[in-house]
Amino acid sequence: MxxxxxxxxxxxxxxxxxxxxxxxxxxxxxxLINELVERGERKLRLLNVNGQRYIADxxxxxxxxxxxxxxxxxxxxxxxNGPTIxxxxxxxxxxxxTMNAGRIIVHGNGTDIIGHSMRGGEIFVRGxxxxxxxxxxxxxxxxxxxxxxxxxxxxxLGEYMAGGRIVILGLERLETYPExxxxxxxxxxxxxxxxxxxxxxEDKLGYGAKTERLSHSDRRFLSEAVGKFxxxxxxxxxxxxxxxxxxxxxxxxRPFAEMYSDSKEG
Amino acid sequence: xxxxxxxxxxxxVDKEACINCMRCIRECPFGVHxxxxxxxxxxxxxxxxxxxxRCAYMCPTQAISIERSPMEYSPHPVxxxxxxxDIKTQAETGAVILTAMGNxxxxxxxxxxxxxxxxxVTNPSIDPLREPMELRTYIGRKPEKVEIEEEDSSIRLRTxxxxxxxxxxxxxxxxxxxxxxxxxxxxxxARAAKEVGTYMGTGEGGMHVELxxxxxxxxxxxxxxxxxxxxxxxxxxxxxxxxxxxGAKPGIGGHLPGKKVTEEISRTRMIPEGSDAISPAPxxxxxxxxxxSRLIYALKEATRYKKPVFVKIAAVHNVAPIAVGIIxxxxxxxVIDGFRAGTGAAPQVHRDHHxxxxxxxxxxxxxxxREEGIRHWGSIIASGGIRSSADVAKAIALGxxxxxxxxxxxxxxxxxxxxxxxTGKCAWGIATQDPExxxxxxxxxxxxxxxxxxxxxxxELKEILGALGLNSIExxxxxxxxxxxxxxxxxxxxxxxxxxxxx
Ligand code: SF4
Ligand code: SF4
Numbered sequence: 001m002x003x004x005x006x007x008x009x010x011x012x013x014x015x016x017x018x019x020x021x022x023x024x025x026x027x028x029x030x031x032l033i034n035e036l037v038e039r040g041e042r043k044l045r046l047l048n049v050n051g052q053r054y055i056a057d058x059x060x061x062x063x064x065x066x067x068x069x070x071x072x073x074x075x076x077x078x079x080x081n082g083p084t085i086x087x088x089x090x091x092x093x094x095x096x097x098t099m100n101a102g103r104i105i106v107h108g109n110g111t112d113i114i115g116h117s118m119r120g121g122e123i124f125v126r127g128x129x130x131x132x133x134x135x136x137x138x139x140x141x142x143x144x145x146x147x148x149x150x151x152x153x154x155x156x157l158g159e160y161m162a163g164g165r166i167v168i169l170g171l172e173r174l175e176t177y178p179e180x181x182x183x184x185x186x187x188x189x190x191x192x193x194x195x196x197x198x199x200x201x202e203d204k205l206g207y208g209a210k211t212e213r214l215s216h217s218d219r220r221f222l223s224e225a226v227g228k229f230x231x232x233x234x235x236x237x238x239x240x241x242x243x244x245x246x247x248x249x250x251x252x253x254r255p256f257a258e259m260y261s262d263s264k265e266g
Numbered sequence: 267x268x269x270x271x272x273x274x275x276x277x278x279v280d281k282e283a284c285i286n287c288m289r290c291i292r293e294c295p296f297g298v299h300x301x302x303x304x305x306x307x308x309x310x311x312x313x314x315x316x317x318x319x320r321c322a323y324m325c326p327t328q329a330i331s332i333e334r335s336p337m338e339y340s341p342h343p344v345x346x347x348x349x350x351x352d353i354k355t356q357a358e359t360g361a362v363i364l365t366a367m368g369n370x371x372x373x374x375x376x377x378x379x380x381x382x383x384x385x386x387v388t389n390p391s392i393d394p395l396r397e398p399m400e401l402r403t404y405i406g407r408k409p410e411k412v413e414i415e416e417e418d419s420s421i422r423l424r425t426x427x428x429x430x431x432x433x434x435x436x437x438x439x440x441x442x443x444x445x446x447x448x449x450x451x452x453x454x455x456a457r458a459a460k461e462v463g464t465y466m467g468t469g470e471g472g473m474h475v476e477l478x479x480x481x482x483x484x485x486x487x488x489x490x491x492x493x494x495x496x497x498x499x500x501x502x503x504x505x506x507x508x509x510x511x512x513g514a515k516p517g518i519g520g521h522l523p524g525k526k527v528t529e530e531i532s533r534t535r536m537i538p539e540g541s542d543a544i545s546p547a548p549x550x551x552x553x554x555x556x557x558x559s560r561l562i563y564a565l566k567e568a569t570r571y572k573k574p575v576f577v578k579i580a581a582v583h584n585v586a587p588i589a590v591g592i593i594x595x596x597x598x599x600x601v602i603d604g605f606r607a608g609t610g611a612a613p614q615v616h617r618d619h620h621x622x623x624x625x626x627x628x629x630x631x632x633x634x635x636r637e638e639g640i641r642h643w644g645s646i647i648a649s650g651g652i653r654s655s656a657d658v659a660k661a662i663a664l665g666x667x668x669x670x671x672x673x674x675x676x677x678x679x680x681x682x683x684x685x686x687x688x689t690g691k692c693a694w695g696i697a698t699q700d701p702e703x704x705x706x707x708x709x710x711x712x713x714x715x716x717x718x719x720x721x722x723x724x725x726e727l728k729e730i731l732g733a734l735g736l737n738s739i740e741x742x743x744x745x746x747x748x749x750x751x752x753x754x755x756x757x758x759x760x761x762x763x764x765x766x767x768x769x
Contacts, residue, residue, distance in 0.1 A: 030567055053560070058497045058568025075564040081497045094551055097564065098492050113551045117492040119536060135550040136492065140536040160546050163538065190542055254524050254542045 008032055015043050016067070022048035026073065030054055037061050045069070051092065059083050062101065077104055080121075093130075096123045101143070105232050109151070118145045118164065124229045126150045128174065131182070132159065137192060139163025148229040155182030158248070159206065162191040167225055169197045169240060185209065186248045194248040195222060197240075205248065212249045271354055272337040272347075273313040277321075283329035284308075290321040290330060295691035295703060318684040320693035352614070363614040366687035366697070368514060368606045368651055368673060371618045375606075376625035376758075377657045381767065383748040385735040392737055394728035400738035401724055403668050405505075406430030406574040406598040408642040428598065429574050431485075431505055433668060434463030435724040436739055437658060439716070440649050440672035441487050441507065441578070443469030445522050445531045445543070446610030446687065447676075448704045449476060451696045454679055454712025456480035461713070462720045465504060467670065470545060471522075472534040473499055485576070488565065490519060491545035493535040497568060505598075506565050507576040508558070510549070513607030513624070513650040515616040516580030519547040526690055528699050559595035566596070574598035576647065580620070581605060581627035586634035592644075593635060599645040601670065602627045606651025608673040610697055611688035624650045625664060629762045632665025632744050655726035664762065665744040678719040679712045 007028060009020040017036055021029050029052050033044060042063050046055070049070035056066055057075060062082030071089045078097035090108035094116055102121040109127035117136045120143035128151035135156065137145055145164040151172045158166050170180035180198040187206025195218070200211065214222075223241055230237035277298055290299040296316055300309040315332060322330040338347050352363055385391040392399070407428040415422045439455040446469065453476060459466040460483040467485045468477075472494025477484060486503035488495050500506055511517060522531075522543040532539040552558050562575050577592045578601035579585070589600045604624025609617065628648045635641040648661045649670035658669050677683065680694040687697035695706030731739065734748055742748065750767040751759050759766055 027567075031570070034570060054564055054567040057564055058500065058570075060497055074560050075567075078564045079495070079497045079500060079568040094560070094564070097551060098495050100496050116551045117495070119492075119496070132550055136490075136546065138492075138537060140532075140538065143536075156550075159550065160544060162541065162544065188544070188546070190544060191538065253540075 013045065016045045017041050017043065018045045018047060020047050021050070021052060021070070024052070026052040026054055030057065033066070034059070037064055043067075049073075049089070053092075054078065056080050056083050056085060071108075077102060082121075090127070091125070096121070096147075099123075099145070107233070110149075112154070115145065115147045115166075118147070119143055120145050122228070123147045124150075124232050126233045128152050128172070130154045132156045134158045134161060134164070134166045134194075136160040136162060137164040137166065139192060146225050148225055150229070150233065150235075152177070152179065153181045156184045156187065156206075157181045158186045158192070158194045159184065159188055161186060161189040161194070161250075164192045165221065165225065166192070166194040167197075167222065167229075168194070169226070169229075171197075171235075171240065179204075186250075189248070189250040190253050191250060193218075196246045196248070197243050198246065199244065200246040200248065208251050209248050210251050212247045214245055214247050218245075218247060269354075269358075271313070271351060272339070273315065273335045275315040275317045276312045276333050276335045277310040277315055278331045278333055279308070279310070280327075280329040280331075283327040285327055285329075287326060289324055289326060293321045293324045293693070295320075295693050295698075295700075296686075296689075316684045316686045317682075318686070318693040319682050364611055364688055365614040365617060365685055366609060366611055367683055367685045368608045369618050370685075373605075373623070375651075376623050376754075376762065377651075377653075377660050379752050379754050380625070380660050380749050380762070380764065381752055382656070382659060382663070382730060382734065383750070384733040389735045391735050392732040394732045397737060399728040399731055400740070401435045401727060403433040403436040403739060404430040405433060405576075405645040405647065405668060407644055410642075429505075429572055430598075431465060431574060432463075433465065435720055435727070436662060436666075436668035437720055437723060438464050438485075438647070438668060438670050439466035439675050440670035441467030441469040441485070441509070442610065442672055442676075443471030443487075443522075444474050444534055445469075445471040445526060445699070447697050448692075448695060448699060448707065449474050449530075450704055450707040450709045450712060451676070451679055452477060453709035454707070454716050455675060456484060457709065457713035458716035458720060459483040461717045462724075464720065467507060468503070470494075470509060471531065472536065473502065474530070474534050478502065488561075489545050490547070490549040491543060493537060493543060493545075496536065500565060500569050500573070503573065505574045505576060506569070507578055507601065508549075508561060508565070508597075509578045510552070510558075511580035511582075511603070512578070512609065513580045513603030513605055513621055514609030515612040516582055516605075516620040517547060518613070518616055519545045520611070521545060526699060531699065555591040555595050558592065562596040576601050578603060580607075581622045581624055581650065582620070583622060585622065585627045586630040589631040589646075590634050590638060590640070593640055594643075597644055599647050599667070600631065601647040601649065602631060603670075604648070604650030607649060608676075609687075624648055624652075624661070626758075626761050628661055628664040628666050629746070633763060636744070655723040655730065658723060659727060659730045659742065660749065662739060662742050663745050663749050665746075667743060675716055675719070678715045679707060680715075 008024045045067040051073040053073035056077045058079040060081040064083040066085045068087045072091045074093045076095040081100045084103040086105045091110045093112045096115045098117040104123045106125040110125045110129040112130040114133045131154035148167040184206045186209035227237045296314045298315045409425045413424040415424045455466040470489035481502045485505045487507045489509040524540045524542045576599040577597040581604045592600045605621030645667040648666035692698040746763045749764045
């Protein structure tokens with residue numbers, strides 16, 4: 001197969017097409033990825049990624065496997081539909097933003113708005129994540145997105161959450177802020193659930209959220225999701241699961257039902 | 267406590283003409299007409315009547331007339347009837363008052379204080395029947411310069427052009443979501459847009475499968491709730507619009523109540539049936555112009571730079587610097603929605619009290635983009651209260667490239683502006699999902715009427731251009747010298763950039 005040679009150095013290693021992203025503008029890098037996928041390539045390895053944005057955005061390809069070595073820039077796999085992306089490094093804001101399907105496995109940390117509005121697929125972050133993670137996550141029929149974080153999460157986790165599942169394991173803690181999740185947890189949540197591997201103070205919860213006891217199906221879900229997470233990062237799932245979890249859910253699926261009136265119907 | 271709340275309207279029925287056919291009962295979605303079979307007596311619940319006029323026009327003997335209620339509170343210039351009714355409603359419910367359609371307070375209209383020029387003697391006017399008249403408008407980024415290559419005897423454009431929308435007339439159908447209006451209303455506008463060579467917006471409720479055949483004339487929307495936003499949806503439409511705000515409710519989010527999220531709506535929005543569809547006030551991935559730029563480019567990347575990306579904002583006090591920021595952030599057009607813009611549901615307090623007139627917003631955004639030398643980077647699309655071809659011409663003369671019409675399009679489909687869209691009981695089959703009510707709008711007839719409206723306005727626009735001695739709509743854009751203000755103060759004239767009449 002002919003590989004378009006531009007600024008990016010492209011080579012082949014076994015079934016992988018290897019792209020050296022050093023100094024390559026994101027626009028060229030992403031167009032190259034699109035072209036390669038269009039030509040039938042399914043395994044890509046990106047080296048020296050240093051903050052290039054929008055990698056795999058809108059990519060429709062359920063059997064694509066993209067390895068990223070370095071730091072993936074903002075909006076990694078935004079609007080993506082199917083690809084599996086493994087990042088050996090950190091991801092910046094908006095990884096998995098409004099993603100429809102696919103998997104993102106991050107060996108480092110993630111910054112803000114990871115999984116914002118995602119509708120399907122999985123995101124596993126081994127380290128910590130920043131603010132506003134999983135805001136307005138949703139679900140639709142059999143599409144139930146799952147976001148698992150090995151470390152901790154910042155403020156506004158799962159705000160306006162409308163569906164899906166977030167799991168925060170808190171395996172490591174920050175010195176500066178040892179809590180498993182920040183303030184305003186699940187404010188305005190009206191669907192889905194958040195599982196935290198710790199106790200959570202009720203006063204941390206935002207408007208519309210409450211805690212609930214875990215059911216059998218919750219345990220089943222956790223052992224499946226945490227099991228998958230642990231196998232990605234060579235962790236012992238049994239040990240991780242052997243802890244108390246707190247489940248945060250919406251008080252109502254219609255939080256604003258009583259807010260409005262009509263001057264006619266009085 | 268006695269509920270001293272006079273009705274807005276009274277239903278008068280001519281007893282002699284009435285043939286007791288019961289048709290009015292079936293026609294009124296608000297339950298006004300009631301017949302007691304045992305006592306053989308009619309009862310009209312006047313307080314429920316919204317003056318949609320459906321029953322009056324469906325009554326086979328024209329026996330019904332709807333009148334404004336003569337019963338009112340004692341007149342008072344400050345404590346108007348409406349003020350008193352609002353207070354009583356809120357005292358009863360403790361809730362925010364919900365309403366629909368555009369701003370109802372009697373703010374002055376600048377369009378009505380602006381007049382167009384015409385040619386006399388020195389520069390002849392043009393007859394559009396005799397000479398070609400160009401309404402075609404391109405929406406999107408224009409190049410800094412155009413480079414042409416000559417090879418043998420053929421000429422080729424060397425400059426790579428950014429994607430633009432090609433409009434045969436500078437009027438598009440505004441974004442109104444499927445969910446707030448029916449699929450029949452959407453289909454009517456989609457067909458009309460395709461037929462006339464313009465575009466319609468999906469609103470934030472996604473694109474129903476029945477619209478797919480018209481997708482190349484449809485602009486998809488990405489709002490804060492990200493409903494239906496999906497890689498295929500983005501790739502399917504002709505352009506993408508990020509909705510930051512809307513003129514009817516600047517600065518606040520919205521929500522479609524769960525009871526309106528039917529099976530079909532759920533499928534199109536890709537959310538569970540029956541759950542509230544909440545659009546947060548801001549996009550929570552956009553807290554700055556830089557963040558906005560990130561979303562603009564994420565959308566461009568996801569569609570491989572094939573679609574223009576618009577950003578819609580409500581016209582607010584600082585609209586000019588915000589619009590400049592939007593264009594600098596990479597948007598191909600900024601959509602400005604004035605404070606008269608319609609809506610399917612908005613808290614009355616926001617609809618009536620936030621935002622600024624579209625006329626002032628267009629003028630200041632256009633001026634600011636020119637001052638910064640980047641007017642060609644993006645187009646200006648104006649919306650919110652455009653009622654006629656004259657408004658379109660004035661909006662363009664103030665600096666817009668094109669306009670969106672929402673309420674006017676619905677009126678073409680039969681809407682009587684009863685302001686009850688949010689109840690989902692629209693008597694004319696527009697703002698409803700009720701299968702029985704929806705039958706009242708035939709999409710074919712709707713398409714014909716919506717297309718007719720565009721044709722009529724386009725025709726008038728050509729006549730207006732002819733009278734101005736111009737032969738293309740482009741020559742009218744930002745041509746404020748062809749406008750004069752009547753009865754406007756100095757600062758107002760300065761903002762609009764027009765001279766007073768006679769000067
Ligand atoms: S609400 Fe409409 S249909 Fe019902 S009585 Fe009034 S005008 Fe007639
Ligand atoms: S769309 Fe229907 S409900 Fe809304 S104002 Fe028009 S006629 Fe009334």
